[in-house]
Amino acid sequence: MLELTNLESGYELLQVLWGVSLRVDEGEFVALLGPNGAGKTTTLRTIAGFLSPIRGDVTFQGRSIGDAAPSAVSRMGIGFVSETLNLFPAMTVHENLLVGAYAVKDKRQIAATRDLVFELFPRLHERRDQLAGTLSGGERKMLAIGRGLMPSPSLLLVDEPSLGLAPMATLATFAALKALRERGVTILLVEQNVNTTLHLVDRAYVLEQGRIVLEGTGTELLGNSHVQEAYLGI
Ligand SMILES: Nc1ncnc2c1ncn2[C@@H]1O[C@H](COP(=O)(O)OP(=O)(O)O)[C@@H](O)[C@H]1O
Ligand SMILES: [Mg+2]
Numbered sequence: 754m755l756e757l758t759n760l761e762s763g764y765e766l767l768q769v770l771w772g773v774s775l776r777v778d779e780g781e782f783v784a785l786l787g788p789n790g791a792g793k794t795t796t797l798r799t800i801a802g803f804l805s806p807i808r809g810d811v812t813f814q815g816r817s818i819g820d821a822a823p824s825a826v827s828r829m830g831i832g833f834v835s836e837t838l839n840l841f842p843a844m845t846v847h848e849n850l851l852v853g854a855y856a857v858k859d860k861r862q863i864a865a866t867r868d869l870v871f872e873l874f875p876r877l878h879e880r881r882d883q884l885a886g887t888l889s890g891g892e893r894k895m896l897a898i899g900r901g902l903m904p905s906p907s908l909l910l911v912d913e914p915s916l917g918l919a920p921m922a923t924l925a926t927f928a929a930l931k932a933l934r935e936r937g938v939t940i941l942l943v944e945q946n947v948n949t950t951l952h953l954v955d956r957a958y959v960l961e962q963g964r965i966v967l968e969g970t971g972t973e974l975l976g977n978s979h980v981q982e983a984y985l986g987i
Contacts (some may be wrong), residue, residue, distance in 0.1 A: 754779040754939055755800070755831075755908055760809035762799040763963075768807060769795040771963045777908070777941050782934045784942045784950045784971075786984070787960035793943040794836060796960070797910045800941075801833040802826040813908070828856065832906030836913045838897040842886025846877050849885050849896055853903030862905065869936075870899035873929045891922025898929065908939045915946045927953055947984040951975045 755777040763769035769792040777783045785793050798804045800811055802823040810819045818826055827833070840849055850870060854863045871878035874895040880888065885896060894914050901909060911930065915923040927949060934940055944950040951957060951971040959967040959980065967977060974980045981987035 754781075754814060755941065756812045757796070757800070758810050758812070760796075760799065760811065761807040762795060762804050762809075763792075763807065764795075764804075769963050770799070772809070773960070773963070773965055774809075775958050775965060775968070777939060779907075779939055780934075780937060781956065782930070782940045782942070782954045784944055784954040784957040785960055786944055786947050786950065786957055788983075789945070791960045792963040793960055794912055795963075797833060797835075797912050797941070797943060800826070800910060801831065827904060827906075830905075830907040832901040832904060832909045834897050834901040834909065834911045834914070836916060838893055840885045840893060840896055840900070843884060845882050845884055846888070846896055847881045849900055850877075850903055853900035857904055863903070866903055866905055870902055873902075873932055874899055876925075889922070891918050891925065894918060894922070894926055895929065898926070902933070902938075906938070908941065909933070910941050910943075912943045913945060914942070915944060915949075923949070947980065948975075951980075 757773055757775050760770055760773040761768060773796060785796060787793055799806060802821050806819045810817050813829060813831060841852065850867055857863050876892055877895055877899055880892065888896060914926045930940060931953060951974050954971050956970050957974050958965050967974065967979060
């Protein structure tokens with residue numbers, strides 16, 4: 754479904770990614786793991802169209818999207834839940850969800866997706882008329898994911914949903930991602946919470962200093978000595 758081939762990308766004065774190749778098949782739940790500064794967010798930004806590849810390519814459902822703008826990438830069915838959330842604090846939970854659906858014309862589809870979001874995140878349903886700025890950190894993450902779901906993406910990119918969350922909120926967020934995947938949404942998850950993530954996903958890649966250094970199933974990577982030493986403290 755998604756394929757990165759020898760991708761090189763970065764910023765004006767700093768190349769971050771060096772020959773990154775990875776793929777996500779339809780229906781898969783895949784993680785991209787690695788330390789701070791490895792280039793995980795840069796990878797997602799490049800897929801989502803906010804950065805253009807220097808070399809290499811990104812293809813989605815067989816089409817090259819390397820040079821596509823973020824709005825075009827979103828219309829093709831890729832949702833991006835960024836780490837910075839970008840919610841509208843002075844708008845309610847419900848209004849923030851509707852903003853996420855701005856490009857959807859069909860009112861019934863909007864209502865159905867909103868109901869799905871409320872089913873995945875009952876807390877958002879309880880707080881539908883509360884201002885986003887008054888939500889807890891965990892609830893804000895849920896709202897950001899919910900908003901990312903409003904255009905009904907077939908592939909969801911999620912950047913560090915557990916960052917800054919208490920353990921209970923982290924578990925709730927991971928449970929929602931698992932439920933989403935069971936509904937057929939393909940997910941590429943960026944995380945630093947390596948242990949929990951490897952128990953949750955089908956496959957994972959490890960990115961270090963802009964290069965993929967390992968890939969395998971969750972179980973394979975949990976048993977890998979580099980993963981155990983560098984990320985699990987075993
Ligand atoms: N907007 C930017 N301009 C210049 N350099 C950036 C920018 N954003 C991130 N970087 C740099 O790119 C590198 C990779 O960052 P990032 O992809 O955010 O890593 P990760 O998400 O794995 O922590 C880091 O060295 C970071 O400082
Ligand atoms: Mg990041």
